Amino acid sequence: MAITWDGAVRATRQRFGNWGQPALVVSAVMAGALAALAVVGPWLAPYDANETDVLAASQGPSSAHWFGTDSLGRDIFSRALTGARLSLTAPLLIVLISAVLGTALAIFSAWHGGWVDRMVNRFLNVMFSVPGILVAVLASAVFGAGFWAPVLALGVVYMPYMARVVRSVAIRERQRGYVESLQLAGMSSWRICVRHLVPNVLPIVVAQATYGLGSALADFAAVSFIGLGIQPPTAEWGVMVSDGRSELLDGAMQQSLVAGTLIVVTVIVFNVLGAQLSTRFGGRR
Secondary structure (H helix, E strand, O other): OOOOHHHHHHHHHHHHHHHHOHHHHHHHHHHHHHHHHHHHHHHHOOOOOOOOOHHHOOOOOOOOOOOOEOOOOOEHHHHHHHHHHHHHHHHHHHHHHHHHHHHHHHHHHHHHOHHHHHHHHHHHHHHHOOOHHHHHHHHHHHHOOOOHHHHHHHHHHHHHHHHHHHHHHHHHHHOOHHHHHHHHOOOOHHHHHHHHHHHHHHHHHHHHHHHHHHHHHHHHHHHHHOOOOOOOOOOOHHHHHHHOHHHHOOOOOHHHHHHHHHHHHHHHHHHHHHHHHHHHHHOOO
């Protein structure tokens, strides 16, 4: 039977539904491009990120240096490309830690219910009042400035946001008939949770993790900006914004402008993508 063009379009729309929404597609493509940049960025850089040239210090954009140079003559374009790896790896690890801890706690709470669920809910309410930046600063002060202290601290602080969202979905799944059928069939609680509850809540976990990537990137960049995260001369967007402060008074704003723009664009992309995925998966039944 012949298939008309209109029929093919309708079939495609029915199959993919909201996946064709422009905001979702554009944000997904941009997020993929940023992820690719984090992987291959250092190899695309035309100069070494830490190569200094005092004779070319604080120059504006040119054919030799597309985004200009900083006060030490380092190529800003190369530092932005190289810094993408650390700038995006850190928030990825933060949301991964929060997703694992939050999902485990949410499913544990939803499965047991009763007083266990009430205690977990109160614990989450307490955790919501803890400022993420403050915890990251304290962790860096205690364990030393660097990469892992703020990543682990922010991963724990982001956990309740993940747990609260996943808990509501897990409670709904816990009350479905298939869970009772599996229990009557003799399947253990552990196997039901791992093989059935976790896969069913995974879409909302992915959506919430994507949404949290933007906030995690901004928080980690803020920690680096105040000197308690990634340390100079390592290329990272928060470090670049911090290094560019001293150049602003001399009229050389390119370093802070480039790094700040990358942070803002990345946060917006992941926020939009996360919101679109949350709408998409949140409407599933």
